[in-house]
Amino acid sequence: MEIQSNGVLQLSSLFTGLLNVFLIFFLNTVDSNAQNFELNHIDYSYGLSNSQISTIKPDQHGFIWIGTHGGGVYRWDGQNLTPLSDSLKYTFISDILPVKDQGMWVASLNSLSLVTKESEYKQMDSLVNLLDDAVVHLYETEKSVITFSKKGSIHSIIKSDLRPYDNIILDSLDGVYRVFQANNTFHVFAGYYYYQIQHNNGRLTIKEEMSISEKFGIQRPVHCYSVHREKSKWLVKIKNKVIFYDKNFFSPVERNFPIENHAYSINYFKGYWWCSFLNGLYQLKLGETDFKVIKKHLSFPGWSSLVTDKNLWIGGFNGLYEISLPKIQPIANPPFGTPGYFAFARNEDEIWAGGVSTGIIIYDEMGYIKDSIRFDENMYNEIRCFLDMGDELLVSSWAGLLKVNKKTKKSIPVEYLNEKRILSMALSKDKSKIYFGSNGNGLFIKEEDSVFNYTESDGLPSNRIWSLLPLEDQLVIGTEKGVAVYSRNGITKLELNKKFLDMPVTSIEKIDDDNIAIGFAQYGLVIYNLKSRERENYLTDKNGLSSSYIYFLKMIDEELWVGSSLGIDIINFRDTTYSVFQLRDVEKIGGAETFLNGIIELEEEVWVSTIAGTISVPKHIKMKLNQSKPNPVVIEYLSSLTIDESIYHKSIFGLSGKNKDLAFPYNHNSIKIIYNTAEFDKLDTRFVYQLDGYDPVPTEPTSYRTVVYKHLPPGEYTFKVWRYPLQSDEEIIPTEIDFKITTPFYMTDLFRIIALLAPVIIIIYFMWLKSKSNMHKALEENRIWQEAQDELRKDMAIDFHDEMGNHLAKIINFSGVLRMKGLSSDQIPVVNKIERSAQELFVSTKDLLWSLKKGNNxxxxxxxxxxxxxxxxxxxxxxxxxxxxxxxxxxxxxxxxxxxxxxxxxxxxxxxxxxxxxxxxxxxxxxxxxxxxxxxxxxxxxxxxxxxxxxxxxxxxxxxxxxxxxxxxxxxxxxxxxxxxxxxxxxxxxxx
Known part of the structure; x- marks a missing residue:
């Protein structure tokens, strides 16, 4: 290494030392969280007429229903809000209850109503005595709808015939209380008292009645706001403590809590506890003995909450908040240099990452930064690749090769490749040789104490080597100008298509014992069979890849991960179709440009380096996307474009073609269909539909949720729609609805044509009779003329035959006379030809005349x-x-x-x-x-x-x-x- 003793170097060394001190301080004091939750605010800008949320409920299709304080009820499908009914537009909603195949029960301050599946608004006040009272809670059992009123009146209403069946009254309720349902059991916490209500076939029974303190075995009074339920656990929050109980109110476990105020809601979602207080919503992590605040998300309370498989929903005074955890998570990045990395390596439970000017950043498996290694000379901080050598890690930098001890983190330069810029490294299968691909000096092979160098003069296509793939008895080399194979016999160049000549090979990966994947800069991905020396397949941005510019290839569990200039793709090799799954369809960050070598496989995750930062992707993300059944498509409207809106067939809850017979007259045969689905992931939702009886095949995928069929002919139809894409193991069950276009006989086109044309048909008939008579006469005359012509042709043929026969006979006789008088040897062939020609002409003429005879054709x-x-x-x-x-x-x-x-x-x-x-x-x-x-x-x-x-x-x-x-x-x-x-x-x- 060259040493310079001047003022610039001293200033540089001083600056580097100060920077190291700052980095060590920063990395040891900043708590970088690997999981970043996304928060979507749904308020009046989406169409809410009142943004104060009173209740949140899901329905069977996955839609989220929102009750407001003075704005009615709305449905959220992930993109748009849809009001339930204009009759509820300015109603103060206390609770809502979606009931399958029935509709939506709505409780307000002065009424109980049911919006049916057919979107009809019905008053249900007669079922419950609401005089000076109001229903505040709604619940459903198998056979009944259970209502809880402000003054403690509890009613059971049979769903099948909408009649009241039983009711009881809790006298000590003060209007503010909590109800938790467990099947047919209701746990009621009102003020400082607890009630257990049992429902059985419509009957309501009070099973327990005691103070809340007595129920939980707590010596001090406990208010209902202190009680929460999450999953199968009961939680009682008292000042700076939270006490956990099992589902039977036993086995208390205390945990310290950093906030003393009482909580409006406590929910467990995606590994964290979410607590809403008067001053905001907090995200906390539960340790062995206490809760730890991770982040504050809101600065105001959430009065209502709901946890679903994919989201946490919080309702406050200014709208609905949708909290979700992206499937593709960014990993914490240091506050300097480029966020992406060129190399990753494992060191027990640590992940070492090296990139441009960053040195080595050390993470734990959760994505938290633990430590860093930064070298005094800046060029050593530009890392290109790692090679694990057991206790040591070979580190390729722009200043040369280093050995770094994994435990002490001390480094020394590698002398046998002094100042060589190494782009790629690999270890032979038997670990006896180390391969190095350099940036212009060819291939280096270290075997024991010897180092061998191979360059273009030895058969390499180029001295710049981007990628290396060691196999059992050979080494595949990706260079700046094509692919070569090194074995004991030397170096040979792989003969690919002319298109791939002189193209940089950025990455090579083994697929199986026969095939390898070769990634090119600008020219996509080639699947190549080493045994047959033939190309098996070729993938580009034209047939599935996000981009044809490939940076890395990594085989993980029979799937090939491809990093390109437009993100990450996963290719499935379990079937012959080579299906490609693009991560940008899941999260936008999955479409960011990647880095060379920028991927590492962990136990359950894959870390990928992009220009937007390093991201963590679930290893089996396609399987995880399919773990929960996709939300079904709901057909909301089916109507004629020309029929008055009052008789439209519509339902925000979904139409069913199996339960009602939809028929449209043929003069109203332009049909509009609207369908929808609840979609809260970052997936690009598309739909495929088909109208049986009209569309020969399903349509191409589309993002539109409305379809119009104009001027359908009479007949019976079934409209089918389903979500796209469908995974290979997903059962295809489309949503269907039946309808028909009728055609009454008296209104058919055929009937009208017959009625209009009857007089014309009669006239034409008489004209036809007359023309038929004239036609017979003309045919008879033509027959007579034709017979005369045939007779004349017959006579002419006979005359022609006789005349031609006579003259041909004369020619034959004359030739016989010549033969009798004697002929020279030269004349005999000529006379023979004359006789033969005359005979052939006679036969041909006879055949011609035979064919002219009409009866012979x-x-x-x-x-x-x-x-x-x-x-x-x-x-x-x-x-x-x-x-x-x-x-x-x-x-x-x-x-x-x-x-x-x-x-x-x-x-x-x-x-x-x-x-x-x-x-x-x-x-x-x-x-x-x-x-x-x-x-x-x-x-x-x-x-x-x-x-x-x-x-x-x-x-x-x-x-x-x-x-x-x-x-x-x-x-x-x-x-x-x-x-x-x-x-x-x-x-x-x-x-x-």
Whole structure:
């Protein structure tokens, strides 16, 4: 290490010393809390007409219902407030009770009411005597609704028929009291007295009556405000003490409490105790002997509270507060340098983190800062990676390599890599070698006391090495310009797609015994099989990843964690689809840019370093998201756009298609549907829906909660909607509602058309009769003309045949005379050709005239015509010719041109067999398929030929051209020594 003795260095050393003193003081005095709760304030800005909250209740769907002092009742779905009923708009609410399949019971200062599931407002004052009294508490049992009035009157109301069944009166109630329900038992704390009320099949009975002090075995008077219940525990707060009792009021345990005032509410939520006092809401942690204040969240009391699976709800005089614990938690960061880290390491129950200019920060497993290690030379504080060597930790910094003792935290430079900037380190599987990837000096391998260096001259793609992956017998090396593999035989470069040439490989991770994952800067993630040397898959931001710029890869429990420039993704390798789960869909901080090597796996959590700070993520976050059943989707409105609002079908509690028959006339067939769900997490809630009978497939996911179908045709429909995304193990149960669009007969379009067109139809009918008579006359005239034409054509054909025959006979006779007079050897072939041509012309003319005859233009006549031809052709040969037809073919009609083409194709085929095939057997098959088509097959067992298309075969080409011209399907198959097969298909409709 170079030493400089000048004034600047002395000032720098002094500043560094002072900074270390400050850091030690800060880290030892500041209590950094790892869990940061989020607080959402829901007040008049969301639509509350009165922000004083009197009561908070959940319903079966997960919605939160809020009763106010003078503003009515509202429902909170995580985004918006919806008022229950306009009839309650300015009502002072004392309590509310959501009842499944019935609606909402509402107690106010002067009335008891029920807003039904159909959103109808009903007065229930007759069920309870409210003269100079008011219902202040509402509870539900299996069969009854139980009301508690201000003056101590308790009523049991049967839910099934809404009739009063029983009531009792507690005379000593003073109007302010607490009621706690345990199934059918009610514990009432009023003033300084305790009552136990038992409910059984509608009957109410007082089981116990005594002072609160006597019930809890306390020597001094205890007021009802001192009593609280949380889970299965009873809590009695007396000044600076809290006494815990079990559910049977036994086994008291005292704990010191730092605040003496009485508490309006005490709740246990996510590992902490939340207590509301006159001066605010406090978050406390319970230790072995006392409570410790963690944080004060509000500066005013919360009069009502509610704990659900995901949230703590506090109601005060200025609105509702929703307190939640984010699933992705930031870890406490030091007050200097960049919040992210380049490296993590474990040291027993400590986590060591090193980043840019921070040195080493030491955390406990809860995320609290315990200590730090900062080096005198600033360049040593720029950490790049760690390597665990047992009692020591190899630390790569921008000034060189260090050894740090885990216990003493003392460090010494590593001399064998003096001042080398190391970007990556790894230990071989047998721990006999240490691999170092440098920032421009290639690969270093330390084995015992020797250090070997490999550079580009040894086969490395680049001397800058970002990542190393040791396997059993080889080392995979990620460089600035591609991937290489080191083994005993040297270094070889992996041949990937040209797209990946000269691209930085930022991280490499083993997936299984065969496959590795390779992360590139800018070019995504490649799954590569080392055995087959082939690419198995390729993932980018186009098919699932948040970003194609990869920083780190980490395999955790068969899932690959990917850190990129746009956050963290988790890839599932348990199936072949490689599904990608993006953490930014859970919390925004999950989409922050990550760091190289910035990830470490703990027992239940994974710490990830981002530019927004280091975050803690549950290791099985996908499973934890699915532990509680997702809130169901509720269909709130289903209505026609053109029907008056008074007959809309709507319910804030949810519609059910199984309980009511919704029907709309066809002239009101534009339907609007509104659906909703209670969503209090940070998930990006989307919906998928389908209208059975109209939508062929479910829609793409959408964040909209309203859908409109315009001009639906008459019919029965089922609308289905469910939340998205659904995990692979989640049962898909959509919310459904049935409705139909009716069409009365007298209002159908068909009926109207018939009524309007009846006179026109009668007129058209008489016109049709007259035109039919004229048509018959015209057809008869056309038939006579056609017969005359056919007769003329027949006579002309006979005359042409006779005339052509006479002249051809003369030519043949003249050639015979020439042969008798003697011919030279050169003349004989010419005369032979003349005779042959004359004979062929005679036959062709005969065939032409045959095809012109109208009665011959069907497949039946062609079959017998071909039979005559084959008999003449093979009459003096040893070839066996078999002709077969499965049925009469006279209905397969062809035009004259097609008839002639088909005849010539078959004759050409038979002639070719006669001349060239030397076949012993020939079959000519005609198969008629009803009235649709006919298949003709010509097959021989001759020598055959190697058929490679039509090149060089004029006869075959002519056959192909004739078939194409007449619309036949034509196919030849032949092989040397295996004969030849010709298939012809005649489609009836195309050749008529």
């Amino acid at each position: 069907n497949l039946e006549e062609i079959f017998f015509h071909i039979k005559d031809f084959s008999d003449r052709l093979y009459d003096r040969t040893n070839t066996n010719v078999r002709l077969n037809k499965n049925t009469d073919a006279s209905h397969i009609l062809l035009n004259p041109k097609a008839s002639r083409d088909l005849s010539l194709i078959i004759k050409e085929a038979l002639t070719n067999i006669y001349k060239h095939a030397e076949a012993e057997n020939i079959s000519f098959e005609v198969y008629i398929n009803g009235r649709e088509y006919a298949d003709i097959t010509i097959q021989d067992d001759g020598e055959g030929f190697n058929y490679h298309g039509l090149n060089g075969h004029n006869g075959l080409r002519n056959m192909q051209q004739r078939a194409a011209r007449s619309g036949f399907n034509f196919n030849i198959s032949s092989r040397k020594g295996q004969g030849t097969k010709i298939d012809i298909r005649i489609n009836k409709e195309s050749n008529v």
